[in-house]
Amino acid sequence: MELRDIEIFLTLAEELHFGRTAERLHITPSRVSHVIKTQERRVGAALFERTSRTVRLTPLGRQLRDDLLPAYQQIQQAIDRAAADARSITGTLRVGYTTPWGADLAYRAAEAFQGRYAGCSIRVQEVPLDDPLGPLRRGELELHISELPVQVPGVTEGPVLFSETRALMVPSGHPLARLDGVSLEHLAEVPLIGPRGAAPAAMREAHVPARTPSGLVVPRGPSYALWSEVPALVAAGLGASIVAARAERYHDRPGIVFVPFHDGPRLEYGVLWRTAGHAPAGRAFVDLLVDLSGAHPDDD
Structure with missing residues (x-):
């Protein structure tokens, strides 16, 4: 009926x-x-x-x-x-990202969103990793597709959009590049490249741990502000980086090799917003991000 x-x-x-x-x-x-x-x-x-x-x-x-x-x-x-x-969904909604797959999702969502809500425009921008939460906290963004976990006051972690297996991006000449897989203990054998600035402790520990599970010190390599710098630093032989497995599809180039991890938790990426303010436009955009991502592991 x-x-x-x-x-x-x-x-x-x-x-x-x-x-x-x-x-x-x-x-x-x-x-x-x-x-x-x-x-x-x-x-x-x-x-x-x-x-x-x-x-x-x-x-x-x-x-x-x-x-x-x-x-x-x-x-x-x-x-x-x-x-x-x-x-009530009008004005401009500003959405940040730090990874290229986050950018892809943000732009897809922006196109679909503006087809539904003609009175609201979407502005998408990259967020520097040396100040990952600054734009959100200062009110320069309403939403941020970010690495997780964050676990800081004033910032809400919304739905997980991507759940990824890990890989280690290493210089092609490094001994680890010849292995079929690595463990978290192998991090003691290569300098780990990390972001400049003060990333949240939980995020830094998940992506740039200070020690291996057995307590070995993980050596530090050079730092970066934007993710686009990482492949160049690795190809130059200056260190390695823990990445999502899908990064190989975006950043494969001469001089680097992606070796999968056979242990450790998955990497998660989700959407963040300021706890104090989450407008209808933001809620609707988050729903659309979840729909488009599928919220499935290793989803493209």
Whole structure:
């Protein structure tokens, strides 16, 4: 039964008059009659008793009305809320990213979002890794597709968008490049490149650990501000970097090799926003990011 047909049935159940029902719904009385007859054929019994003077619900019609009305009202309330949110989604929404797959997702979402909400424009920009949370905290961004975990006051970690197996990006001449796989213990054998600045402790430990699980010190290599610097530093033989496995599809080039890890947790990337303010436009964009990412491990 279509939603419009349900509306016709419930309106007639309230008005108990074909003419008033048609006038209220801006349709013809014959349309009302046709819909009711179709519904009665579908259920196999009369829903209304009709005479030349009166229209009454049958016991079955009353039961159907009582069953349908709460669900119909809930649907209408949901539509009204969505319409209200859509009217409030205006202005500019600024979205940051740090990885190229985060950029791909942000731009795909921006195109789809502006098709739905013409009154809202999306501005997408790269966030430097030497100040990963600064733009968000200063109000220069509303959303940030970021490495996780963050675990800092004032910043909310939203849904995980990518859950990735790890790889170690190493110089092609390094002994580790000849292995089929590495462990976290191998990090003690190569300088690890890390971001400049003060990244959150939880994020730094996940992506640039200070020690291996057994307690060996992980040597430090040079630092970087933008992710695009990392492949060049590795190709120059200056160190290695823990990366998502999909980074090979974006950054493969002469002088570097991607060796998968066979231990350790997965890397996660999600969407962040300021805890103090999350507007309807931001909520709608986050929902779209989740839909487009699929929120599946190793999803493209």
